[in-house]
Amino acid sequence: MIDIILDILSWILLLLGGACVLIGGIGGLRLPNFYARIHAASLTDSMGNILIFSGIMLQAGLSLATLKLFAIMVFLLLTGPTATYALANAALLSGLKPDVGSASDEPQENKLK
Amino acid sequence: MIFIFAVFLLSLLVITAIAIVRAKNLFVAVMLTSIFSLLMAANFFILDAADVALTEAAVGAGITTVIFLCALSLTDDREKPREGSRWVAFCTVGVLALLIIYATFDKPRLGDPDAPVHQHVAPWYLEKTPEYIDIPNVVTAILGSFRGYDTLGEVFVVFAACIGVLFILSVKPTKKTNQVIKKESGLRHHLIPQVVGRLLIPFIVLFGLYVQFHGEYGPGGGFQAGAIIATGVILYALLEGESSALRAIPRSVLLGMVVGGALLYGGVGVACILMGGAFLDYSVLATDPVVGQQLGILFIEAGVGMAVCGALLSIYHAFAARESFS
Amino acid sequence: MYIVVSIAILITMVLALVRALMGPSVYDRVLAVNVFGTKTVLLLSVIAFLYGRPDFLDLALAYALVNMVGVLAVLEYFQNRVRKKSETQDD
Numbered sequence: 001m002i003d004i005i006l007d008i009l010s011w012i013l014l015l016l017g018g019a020c021v022l023i024g025g026i027g028g029l030r031l032p033n034f035y036a037r038i039h040a041a042s043l044t045d046s047m048g049n050i051l052i053f054s055g056i057m058l059q060a061g062l063s064l065a066t067l068k069l070f071a072i073m074v075f076l077l078l079t080g081p082t083a084t085y086a087l088a089n090a091a092l093l094s095g096l097k098p099d100v101g102s103a104s105d106e107p108q109e110n111k112l113k
Numbered sequence: 114m115i116f117i118f119a120v121f122l123l124s125l126l127v128i129t130a131i132a133i134v135r136a137k138n139l140f141v142a143v144m145l146t147s148i149f150s151l152l153m154a155a156n157f158f159i160l161d162a163a164d165v166a167l168t169e170a171a172v173g174a175g176i177t178t179v180i181f182l183c184a185l186s187l188t189d190d191r192e193k194p195r196e197g198s199r200w201v202a203f204c205t206v207g208v209l210a211l212l213i214i215y216a217t218f219d220k221p222r223l224g225d226p227d228a229p230v231h232q233h234v235a236p237w238y239l240e241k242t243p244e245y246i247d248i249p250n251v252v253t254a255i256l257g258s259f260r261g262y263d264t265l266g267e268v269f270v271v272f273a274a275c276i277g278v279l280f281i282l283s284v285k286p287t288k289k290t291n292q293v294i295k296k297e298s299g300l301r302h303h304l305i306p307q308v309v310g311r312l313l314i315p316f317i318v319l320f321g322l323y324v325q326f327h328g329e330y331g332p333g334g335g336f337q338a339g340a341i342i343a344t345g346v347i348l349y350a351l352l353e354g355e356s357s358a359l360r361a362i363p364r365s366v367l368l369g370m371v372v373g374g375a376l377l378y379g380g381v382g383v384a385c386i387l388m389g390g391a392f393l394d395y396s397v398l399a400t401d402p403v404v405g406q407q408l409g410i411l412f413i414e415a416g417v418g419m420a421v422c423g424a425l426l427s428i429y430h431a432f433a434a435r436e437s438f439s
Numbered sequence: 440m441y442i443v444v445s446i447a448i449l450i451t452m453v454l455a456l457v458r459a460l461m462g463p464s465v466y467d468r469v470l471a472v473n474v475f476g477t478k479t480v481l482l483l484s485v486i487a488f489l490y491g492r493p494d495f496l497d498l499a500l501a502y503a504l505v506n507m508v509g510v511l512a513v514l515e516y517f518q519n520r521v522r523k524k525s526e527t528q529d530d
Contacts, residue, residue, distance in 0.1 A: 010440065011440055012511075014440055014441070014443070014444045015443065015444075017444065018444045018447030018448070019441060019447070021447055021448055021451045021478070021481070022447050022450060022451055022529050023491070024451065024474070025451035025452075025453075025454035026452065026454065028454060028458050028470070028471070028474065029454055029457060029458055034464060034466050034467055034470070036454055037458075037467065037470060038470060039512075041470055041473070041474045042245055045474065045477055048481070049477070049481070052481055053484070055444075056484060056488055058484065059488065061492065062479060062508070063493070064493075065493035065494075065496060068461060068493075068496040068497075068500060069484065069496065070481065071500060072130070072484060072496065072499050072500050075313070075316070075500070076477060076480060076503050078309055078312070078313070079309065079313070079503065079504075079506060079507040080477060081257050081305075082306055082309040082310075082469045082507060082511075083473050083506070083507050083510040083511075084473075085303075085464060086303070086305075086306055086510050086511055086513070086514040087469055087470060087473065087510060087514070089303060089512070089514060090466070090469075090513060090514045090517040090518070091464075091466040092516050093499060093517055093518060093521055094520070094521060096464060097465060118445070118449070118486075121449060125452070125453065125456060128456065128460075129456065132459075132460050138465065140465055141465060141468055143468055144465075144468045145459065145468070145472075146458070147472050147476075147509060147523040148456065148459060148471075148472055148475050150474060151475060151479045154479070154485070154498075154502075155479060155482065156455075158483060158486065158495070158498065159486070161490075163495050163497075163498065166498055167498050167501055169501045170501055170505065171501055171502075171505060173508075174476065174502065174505050174506065174509060175505035175508045175509060178509045179508060179509065179514060182512045182515075182516045183512075185516065186516050186519050186520065200496065216486045303514075306511055306514070309507075310511070313504065313507070314502065317504050317505075319503065320500065320504060320517065324497065324501070326489075327497075331494045331497060332494075332495065332497055332498065333497065337501070341501060341504070341505070344504075344505050344508055347508060348507075348508050348511070350509070351511050351512060351515050377449075399511060411475075434519065
């Protein structure tokens with residue numbers, strides 16, 4: 001009985017994680033400029049990590065493998081946002097300006113370019 | 114299923130390789146090389162070669178990218194425009210590629226039990242490893258004990274490569290009068306990488322030691338461990354500036370590690386002679402020959418790890434600290 | 440069940456590769472490399488379980504630790520370039 005519940009839970013978590021990862025990939029292609037793409041990549045990355053690793057950990061039960069999976073999840077959660085910060089900082093330092101975009105309320109001439 | 118994965122990853126590999134060759138901006142080429150190395154590691158993993166995949170991931174993604182970027186910061190970003198045509202090179206490569214493809218038609222299929230490579234030596238290794246050496250990871254048993262001479266040669270090749278690179282970059286030994294220039298370097302002003310990086314460095318070194326000593330039971334060994342520990346020290350050098358890293362682990366220590374690793378390996382071989390066996394015959398190192406073999410493999414893996422770590426760090430410092438000498 | 444997830448991760452890797460080849464600026468390409476790296480760790484973990492060999496998780500762990508060093512090296516490279524440009528402009 002408990003196996004079936006664990007299986008269904010794993011299925012749900014893994015499918016949601018896969019969907020998150022896919023959304024991140026699609027967002028990386030379709031969003032207009034670099035800073036928007038960073039949002040897509042890093043947010044969906046962290047969420048997808050948590051979901052997929054939780055799904056696999058439920059299947060692994062209590063063993064050394066679960067501990068290693070937990071360690072991998074923690075390291076990915078620590079280093080992912082750091083890498084994103086470093087990248088955004090490097091881009092800003094080298095002069096890539098964030099584009100405010102055409103969805104603002106200001107008239108078109110005042111748009112930052 | 115595995116076939117589909119493998120075909121997919123290999124076609125991605127081809128696309129990345131074409132993109133690397135056609136990139137004009139060298140920085141882009143370095144980033145694509147990092148992706149290429151990751152794809153290779155995934156390919157090795159799918160082919161069930163875990164030790165090779167671990168080495169490729171540890172060396173290709175971390176250290177090679179960092180050294181390429183250090184080299185790029187010393188030179189320009191753009192590729193030099195090429196004069197003349199490439200027809201001779203193109204034709205040579207094309208003819209050779211066709212010959213090699215024709216030669217692969219005669220190869221046995223992957224995993225074919227009737228293939229010659231699976232008939233003579235491989236079953237002998239698989240049968241005799243529990244009897245002579247008794248460790249679960251057959252790859253380490255072959256690398257360390259059955260083919261110990263080859264691995265000795267590899268350590269000496271790493272040593273020679275390190276010395277060669279240091280010669281080419283004209284790294285002079287630091288005298289006492291040379292001040293280590295304390296300039297504003299490293300990612301000192303960025304708080305987040307500092308905090309997270311400092312948190313990670315002990316884990317990286319600990320994981321490197323785990324891989325080193327776990328090489329007899331799972332994927333691991335000296336080469337991978339040396340690369341991982343070198344990555345940890347390079348992370349410290351990136352965060353604090355390489356002058357601090359050179360103060361923490363000076364060049365003499367690094368060269369000592371390279372030399373010491375090679376000496377340790379050769380020394381184990383000589384110790385076997387002194388104890389009555391042949392060169393690199395570890396069975397004589399202890400009263401029980403199986404324990405002697407395991408002890409021998411432990412020592413030589415330590416030698417390999419030291420040599421690789423020292424060599425990679427010397428090469429990194431040779432590139433990164435070069436700007437302060439010019 | 441692992442097969443579905445690995446197909447999703449592979450498709451995302453392809454999308455990241457397209458961004459790496461297509462990206463108008465170099466930062467897009469570095470972002471794509473970073474995404475590719477974390478997806479590789481996920482793929483290695485999932486395939487290790489698909490194969491039924493949990494002791495291959497060491498690879499994923501090694502790669503998760505090493506991935507950050509590359510991106511930090513990129514940040515250092517850009518910082519050096521900016522600093523060198525400002526130094527040559529001050530002379």
